[in-house]
Amino acid sequence: MILSAAQFLLGQLSLVALGAGAAFHPSVRSLGFAARAAAAAGAGAVALTLEATLFSIAGIPWTIPGLALPLLLLSIFCASRWLRRPAPARAPIRLSRGIAVGSATVCALSLSYLALSFTSSSATSVDFLFFWGVKAVRFAEVRGFDAGLLRNPFFIHAVPDYPPLVPVVEAWGCLAAGKMPWRAVPAASALWAAAAVPLLFERFRRRLGDGAAAGLAAFWTAALSVSLAHSYSGGNAEAPLLFFESTGLAWLLTEEDPRESRFFPSLVLCGAALAKVEGFVAVVLLAAGSLLKERGPLAVRARRSLALVAWPGVCVGLWFSYQASRSLAVGYRPHGQLFGLFPQHLGRILPAVLQNLNAGSLWLPWLFAILWLAARLPAWRDAAPALVLSVGLLAFLVFDYMHDTGDPTERIGWTAPRVTQPALSAAVLAAAATSSRRKRKVEPAVTASKAVA
Amino acid sequence: MSEPVRETKGGGAALRAWIWNLGAVAVLVAGLHCSRLPTLASAFRVPATPLDLTSGQAGRLWAFLMEARDAVPRGASYTVEAQDRDDEMTLYMLSLGILFEQEALPSSYFGVATPDSGDRARFVLVYGAARPRLAQARLVRAVGSGAIYERWAA
Numbered sequence: 001m002i003l004s005a006a007q008f009l010l011g012q013l014s015l016v017a018l019g020a021g022a023a024f025h026p027s028v029r030s031l032g033f034a035a036r037a038a039a040a041a042g043a044g045a046v047a048l049t050l051e052a053t054l055f056s057i058a059g060i061p062w063t064i065p066g067l068a069l070p071l072l073l074l075s076i077f078c079a080s081r082w083l084r085r086p087a088p089a090r091a092p093i094r095l096s097r098g099i100a101v102g103s104a105t106v107c108a109l110s111l112s113y114l115a116l117s118f119t120s121s122s123a124t125s126v127d128f129l130f131f132w133g134v135k136a137v138r139f140a141e142v143r144g145f146d147a148g149l150l151r152n153p154f155f156i157h158a159v160p161d162y163p164p165l166v167p168v169v170e171a172w173g174c175l176a177a178g179k180m181p182w183r184a185v186p187a188a189s190a191l192w193a194a195a196a197v198p199l200l201f202e203r204f205r206r207r208l209g210d211g212a213a214a215g216l217a218a219f220w221t222a223a224l225s226v227s228l229a230h231s232y233s234g235g236n237a238e239a240p241l242l243f244f245e246s247t248g249l250a251w252l253l254t255e256e257d258p259r260e261s262r263f264f265p266s267l268v269l270c271g272a273a274l275a276k277v278e279g280f281v282a283v284v285l286l287a288a289g290s291l292l293k294e295r296g297p298l299a300v301r302a303r304r305s306l307a308l309v310a311w312p313g314v315c316v317g318l319w320f321s322y323q324a325s326r327s328l329a330v331g332y333r334p335h336g337q338l339f340g341l342f343p344q345h346l347g348r349i350l351p352a353v354l355q356n357l358n359a360g361s362l363w364l365p366w367l368f369a370i371l372w373l374a375a376r377l378p379a380w381r382d383a384a385p386a387l388v389l390s391v392g393l394l395a396f397l398v399f400d401y402m403h404d405t406g407d408p409t410e411r412i413g414w415t416a417p418r419v420t421q422p423a424l425s426a427a428v429l430a431a432a433a434t435s436s437r438r439k440r441k442v443e444p445a446v447t448a449s450k451a452v453a
Numbered sequence: 454m455s456e457p458v459r460e461t462k463g464g465g466a467a468l469r470a471w472i473w474n475l476g477a478v479a480v481l482v483a484g485l486h487c488s489r490l491p492t493l494a495s496a497f498r499v500p501a502t503p504l505d506l507t508s509g510q511a512g513r514l515w516a517f518l519m520e521a522r523d524a525v526p527r528g529a530s531y532t533v534e535a536q537d538r539d540d541e542m543t544l545y546m547l548s549l550g551i552l553f554e555q556e557a558l559p560s561s562y563f564g565v566a567t568p569d570s571g572d573r574a575r576f577v578l579v580y581g582a583a584r585p586r587l588a589q590a591r592l593v594r595a596v597g598s599g600a601i602y603e604r605w606a607a
Contacts, residue, residue, distance in 0.1 A: 096467065099467070099470045099471070099474065102471075102474045103470075103474055103477075106474065106477045106478060106481060109481060110477075110481055113481075113484070113485065113488075116490070116496040116497070117488075117489075117490065117496070119496075119499075120490065120495060120496045120497070120498060120500060120505075120506055121500035121502065121503050121504060121505040121506045121507055121512075122489050122490050122495070122496075122506035122507060123489070123507070124503045124504055124507045126504070126507070126508065126511065128503075129503060129504070129511075129515070129546075129547055129550060130546040130547070131546070133550050134546075134549045134550040134553075137550050137553050138549070138550075138553055141553055141554070154545075154557070154558075154559050154562055154567075154570065155549075157542075157546055157563070158546075158549075180550065182503045182550070183499075183500060183502070183503050185503075186503065208466070208469070209466040209470075211466055211467055211469070211470030212466055212469040212470045212473060214470060214474075215469065215470040215471065215472070215473025215474045215477070216473050218473060218474055218477040219473045219474070219476050219477040219480065221477070222477040222478075222480040222481040222484070223477075223480050225484075226480060226481065226483075226484030226485075226487075229484070229488070229489075230484070230487070230489070232507060235503075360484050360487055360488075361480045361481075361483040361484040361487065362483045362486075362487065364476075364479055364480045364483050365480055368476045368479075368480070432473075435469060
């Protein structure tokens with residue numbers, strides 16, 4: 001068991017190598033080593049999923065060398081091209097000892113708590129055992145998507161239309177381990193939470209300063225680690241979704257120049273759209289928020305916002321192409337008719353959702369974020385992508401629950417603690433974005449290194 | 454255009470850093486207070502199933518399937534039965550990942566009996582007491598919480 005668990009975890013860590021090229025993009029190269037490794041892991045997961053989907057469409061069986069070699073070659077090619085382009089220098093981190101030790105301690109304790117919750121089986125997602133892991137082990141067994149399984153009428157509980165990132169990434173781990181180490185896989189979910197932390201810290205340094213960015217990273221880590229454990233998110237798609245959405249959002253919130261490359265947010269938003277159905281909803285909300293945040297001609301803002309949606313749209317389109325190629329039902333299965341709503345349930349839905357926003361920590365992260373936002377309300381536009389994501393996602397969930405013919409309270413109890421986590425993350429990041437102290441300046445943007453000098 | 458401000462000590466930046474950190478400590482303390490981990494020692498114990506501390510009943514169903522899986526040959530069809538329909542559905546869903554080399558034919562699906570499917574299965578994994586109609590089937594293995602039968606055995 002220990003050997004297969006170690007092999008599985010090594011397989012997950014190898015995503016860094018599969019997406020290493022992304023760490024050399026000029027916009028990513030100015031980040032620290034840990035943040036670049038995290039960016040590479042995200043890129044690796046996205047690239048592996050797209051490649052695995054293409055292989056399944058073409059009927060090419062998945063093997064470790066067959067999947068890894070093209071991605072490694074692509075990474076080398078991208079790295080060699082991007083290394084020729086200049087990148088802003090990274091400013092050295094300057095933190096007071098007290099803040100550094102305090103933030104690092106909170107992060108370490110929070111992530112340790114999350115990892116122990118997952119390894120001890122106290123936060124395992126039953127959905128992992130009912131379908132995420134089932135798909136992974138079956139896909140690894142047949143070396144590709146199993147169309148027969150996906151069209152089996154006795155497999156509809158496994159929502160066969162869900163996008164494929166998590167089953168692919170877990171199947172990759174199964175190929176590396178030779179079997180599914182069921183008890184160890186939930187622990188890998190903690191890696192996604194841990195990977196988000198250096199990216200959030202590095203991006204918010206430019207907006208908050210090093211000390212407050214470290215404090216924000218500690219707060220985010222504590223709030224979301226506790227929430228992931230509380231919501232039984234071990235082994236399911238919540239942790240990767242949170243990684244993709246939060247890091248993409250952090251990037252958009254901390255842009256300093258309207259011409260800044262959106263390579264990284266586009267990449268991770270592809271990951272969000274490939275992780276869960278509501279991931280694409282989040283992409284659309286983030287793009288709308290970006291439109292509100294940016295200044296300048298509407299046409300330019302609209303083009304940049306639409307570009308955020310375009311690549312995730314292509315990725316989801318590829319998944320739908322696989323469905324079409326195997327005569328499966330194409331698209332996502334709706335929860336009833338779009339406007340076939342039962343507004344009479346609203347009186348039950350709203351209190352139930354509110355109750356399940358406690359995030360395992362007595363609503364404290366929400367209260368903290370809301371109080372901070374209330375104090376900085378005039379600066380709301382700086383945080384528009386986060387505010388639109390947070391409010392929009394909660395509204396979308398309420399809209400979804402209103403489709404239930406019966407009392408949705410029980411379903412809210414199962415799902416809301418999990419699916420509201422990106423809204424919580426966005427609320428925390430919104431508070432951070434409005435709390436920054438920025439000097440207005442009329443000159444063109446400068447690189448991070450010049451700004452610090 | 455805006456320029457970032459980077460401060461390491463004094464003033465509002467340090468204050469904000471401490472506010473975030475104190476907030477983080479408060480959240481972590483509240484989270485530990487509400488934690489589902491029964492004891493600190495339980496956090497370091499290797500669980501017998503992935504569900505030990507999540508759902509005791511589901512953990513028992515998982516353990517039953519792990520004991521039963523070797524009794525069903527690769528490629529053979531099987532079904533799962535339990536006195537409780539919810540348990541039967543849970544067993545079926547869990548079995549798809551554990552007995553992934555075999556063919557699953559549910560006896561019920563979301564509580565609705567599916568005899569056209571389940572009755573075609575060669576092996577029957579029974580959680581709890583067996584139903585009388587299995588009297589003619591061969592007992593392949595008895596495990597703590599149930600048994601595995603083979604129908605139409607030669």
